[in-house]
Amino acid sequence: MSKKIDAQxxxxxxxxxxxxxxxxxxxRFASQLSEIVTYVEKMNELDTEKVEPMAxxxxxxxxxxxxxxxxxxxxxKALANAPDHDGQFFIVxxxxxxxxx
Amino acid sequence: xxxxxYKGLIGLEIHVxxxxxxxxxxRCAVEFAAEPNSRVCPGxxxxxxxxxxxxxxxxxxxxxxxxxxxxxxxxxxKWDHKSYFYPDLPNNYQISQYDIPVAAxxxxxxxxxxxxxxxxxxxxxxxxxxxxxxxxAGNYSQVDIxxxxxxxxxxVTEPDMSTGAEVRAVAIELQRIVRYLGxxxxxxxxxxxxxxPNINVIIEQNGDEFRTPIAEIKNLNSFRAIxxxxxxxxxxxxxxxxxxxxxxxxxxxxxxxxDDSRQVTVLQREKEEAHDYRCFPVxxxxxxxxxxxxxxxxxxxxxxxxLSRQRRYTxxxxxxxxxxxxxxxxxxxxxxxxxxxxxGGDAKRVCNLITQAGMKLAKEAQxxxxxxxxxxxxxxxxxxxxxxxxxxxxxxxKILTKMTQSEASPxxxxxxxxxxxxxxxxxxxxxVDQSLAENPQAVEEVKAGGKxxxxxxxxxxxxxxxxxxxxxxxxxxSAILGRKLE
Ligand SMILES: [Zn+2]
Numbered sequence: 001m002s003k004k005i006d007a008q009x010x011x012x013x014x015x016x017x018x019x020x021x022x023x024x025x026x027x028r029f030a031s032q033l034s035e036i037v038t039y040v041e042k043m044n045e046l047d048t049e050k051v052e053p054m055a056x057x058x059x060x061x062x063x064x065x066x067x068x069x070x071x072x073x074x075x076x077k078a079l080a081n082a083p084d085h086d087g088q089f090f091i092v093x094x095x096x097x098x099x100x101x
Numbered sequence: 102x103x104x105x106x107y108k109g110l111i112g113l114e115i116h117v118x119x120x121x122x123x124x125x126x127x128r129c130a131v132e133f134a135a136e137p138n139s140r141v142c143p144g145x146x147x148x149x150x151x152x153x154x155x156x157x158x159x160x161x162x163x164x165x166x167x168x169x170x171x172x173x174x175x176x177x178x179k180w181d182h183k184s185y186f187y188p189d190l191p192n193n194y195q196i197s198q199y200d201i202p203v204a205a206x207x208x209x210x211x212x213x214x215x216x217x218x219x220x221x222x223x224x225x226x227x228x229x230x231x232x233x234x235x236x237x238a239g240n241y242s243q244v245d246i247x248x249x250x251x252x253x254x255x256x257v258t259e260p261d262m263s264t265g266a267e268v269r270a271v272a273i274e275l276q277r278i279v280r281y282l283g284x285x286x287x288x289x290x291x292x293x294x295x296x297x298p299n300i301n302v303i304i305e306q307n308g309d310e311f312r313t314p315i316a317e318i319k320n321l322n323s324f325r326a327i328x329x330x331x332x333x334x335x336x337x338x339x340x341x342x343x344x345x346x347x348x349x350x351x352x353x354x355x356x357x358x359x360d361d362s363r364q365v366t367v368l369q370r371e372k373e374e375a376h377d378y379r380c381f382p383v384x385x386x387x388x389x390x391x392x393x394x395x396x397x398x399x400x401x402x403x404x405x406x407x408l409s410r411q412r413r414y415t416x417x418x419x420x421x422x423x424x425x426x427x428x429x430x431x432x433x434x435x436x437x438x439x440x441x442x443x444x445g446g447d448a449k450r451v452c453n454l455i456t457q458a459g460m461k462l463a464k465e466a467q468x469x470x471x472x473x474x475x476x477x478x479x480x481x482x483x484x485x486x487x488x489x490x491x492x493x494x495x496x497x498x499k500i501l502t503k504m505t506q507s508e509a510s511p512x513x514x515x516x517x518x519x520x521x522x523x524x525x526x527x528x529x530x531x532x533v534d535q536s537l538a539e540n541p542q543a544v545e546e547v548k549a550g551g552k553x554x555x556x557x558x559x560x561x562x563x564x565x566x567x568x569x570x571x572x573x574x575x576x577x578x579s580a581i582l583g584r585k586l587e
Contacts, residue, residue, distance in 0.1 A: 016184070016377055016379065018186060055177075055179040055201075055382045055388050056179070056382065056384060056387055056388050057384055058387070060387045061387050061388050061389060061390045062387065062389055062390060063154065063155070063386075063387045064154070064155050064156070064157035064160070065128065065154040065155065065156060065157065066156075066157060066158070067121045067122050067123050067156050067157065067158035067159065068122065068123060068128065069122050069123040069128055069129065069130035069131075070123070070128035070129075072129045072130065072139060072140045072141055072142050073139075073141055073142050073143075073146075074139050075136055075137065075138045075139045078138045078139070078141045078146060078246070079138060086243070088136070088137045088138065088243075088245075089137050089138065089236070089243035089244055089245055090138065090188070090243070090244040090245075090246070091241050091242070091243060091244075092188045092235075092241065092242050092243075092244055093241060093242070094237065094239075094240050094241050094242050095187075095188060095235055095237060095242045
C-alpha cells in the first residue's frame with residue numbers, strides 16, 4: 001500500500017509548525033500519519049448523504065458574555081513567568097521585517 | 102508621447118476597532134495607552150486551558166456595521182483558527198472568520214461631486230480579534246499584549262475606486278458611519294481604524310490592455326496619507342510599466358510602506374509568500390445563530406446615515422454643502438440641530454449658531470457641541486431672538502457661550518447681561534433728538550447732501566449707539582434718523 005502522507009508533506013507541515021525534525025523522524029511520522037489517515041478513512045464507509053456538515057462538535061450555539069470589564073492580571077503577574085522581560089514588556093529576539101527600512 | 106489611457110483599480114482592506122469596554126473573548130478592559138501588559142489575563146495571553154467567551158455587544162456592533170454597509174447578515178456564522186507565528190500573537194493563531202463572515206455583499210456610497218453618488222461594493226465584513234504590539238528596540242524587540250483580543254471588524258471592498266480622492270472619501274464616509282452608530286471611535290491616530298489599499302493600474306497601449314502588478318500599501322495614519330499614497334502609487338506603477346513592461350502575474354504582488362515625510366511608497370516585501378493559515382473551525386467558541394427577533398432588535402439601532410442626512414439638509418433646508426457636512430459629522434450634533442428646528446428655530450439661524458460660535462466653543466472644550474447639553478428648545482429660542490432683533494448676532498454668540506456654562510434660558514441671560522436691543526421707537530426717538538441737538542454741524546452736513554453726508558449720518562448713528570451702550574437696534578435708529586433728517 002502506498003503511503004498516504006509522504007516525507008514531503010511531513011516536511012511542509014513541520015515547517016508550518018516551526019518543528020525541526022530529523023530524517024528518521026520524518027520517515028517515522030510519515031508512516032504514523034499515513035496510518036492515522038487510513039484509520040479515519042473508515043468514515044467513508046458511512047452514508048453521509050443526508051447529514052449536514054458540522055461546524056461545531058456539540059451542536060450548541062449562542063453562548064455569550066456581557067461586555068463588562070473584569071479585573072486583569074496586571075503587568076507584574078503577566079510577566080512573572082516570561083523567559084525575559086524588562087518590567088514592562090516581554091522581551092523577544094529582534095523581529096526582522098523583510099526589506100523594511 | 103501620445104497621452105496614455107489608464108485607470109486605477111483600488112480595493113481597500115480596513116480594520117475597525119469596535120468600541121467595547123472589554124475584549125472579544127475575555128473580559129480584560131480595552132484601554133488605549135494603558136500600562137504595558139497590564140490589561141491581560143490567561144485567555145489573551147494564550148495560556149493553555151483558558152476558555153474564550155464571546156462578547157455579545159461586540160458581535161451586535163459587527164452586525165450593526167454590516168447593516169449600515171448594506172450587507173447581507175449571515176443567519177449562521179462561526180469562527181476559525183487562522184494560524185501564524187508572530188510574537189504579538191500569543192496563541193500562535195488568530196480567531197477570525199474564514200468561510201462564513203458575519204456580513205457580506207454590501208456597498209458604501211460616497212459623494213464624488215455635489216449631488217453625484219458613487220457606490221463602492223463591500224465584499225465582506227467579519228469579526229476577529231486584534232493582535233498585540235511589537236516595538237523594535239536595538240537588538241531585541243518588546244511585546245505588549247494589551248491590545249491582543251480587542252474586537253475588530255475587517256472590511257474588504259471590491260476594487261471599485263480609481264483615484265486617491267475616492268479612496269479618501271470612502272475612508273471618511275466609513276469613519277462617519279461607524280461613529281454615528283457608536284460602533285467605533287475610529288481614531289486613525291490611535292490605530293482604531295487602519296486602511297490598507299490594494300492598488301494596480303489598467304493601462305491601454307497600442308490598442309492592448311495591460312495590468313500592473315498589485316501593491317498593498319501599509320502605514321497610513323491619516324486621510325491625507327491615504328490619498329497621497331494612492332496617487333503616488335498609481336504614478337509609480339505607470340512609470341514602472343513604461344520602463345520595464347512588467348505586468349501582473351501570479352505571485353508578483355508586493356507590499357509597500359508609506360513614508361509620510363518623503364511622500365513616497367517604499368518596497369517592504371517583494372513577493373507575497375503563499376500563506377498557509379490552515380484555517381479550521383474553532384471548537385471552544387460555539388457558532389452563532391441570528392434569530393429574526395434578535396436581528397430586528399439590532400436593526401432597530403440603525404439611524405439615518407450621515408451622507409443621506411447631509412443631502413437632505415441641502416435639499417430640505419437649503420443649507421450649503423459645507424454647513425450640511427459640518428452639522429452631520431456627529432450624530433449628536435445633527436440630532437440637536439433637528440430637535441431645535443422642531444422646537445421652532447429657523448434652519449439657517451440655528452445652523453449658524455452651531456457651526457460658527459458653537460463649533461468654536463466645542464473645539465476649545467475638546468468635546469462635540471451637543472455634549473454641552475444645551476436643550477434644543479433653548480437653542481430655538483435664541484435663534485428666534487436673533488431673528489426678531491431682540492438681540493444682535495454678536496450678543497447671540499455671547500448668550501450661547503453663557504448657555505454652555507449654565508442652564509439659564511437665553512432670554513434670562515440676555516436680560517442679566519444687558520444684551521437686549523432697544524427697539525422701542527419712542528424711547529429711541531428721545532435719544533436721537535438729544536444726539537441731533539448736540540451735533541448741529543453733523544445735522545447740517547447730512548442735510549446738505551454730497552460727499553460728507555454719508556459720513557455724518559454714520560457719526561450720528563454712532564452717537565445714538567454710544568448713548569444706549571450699544572443696545573439700540575441699529576435698524577430702528579436708522580429709520581428714525583432717516584425720518585428726522587429728510
Ligand atoms: Zn484577557
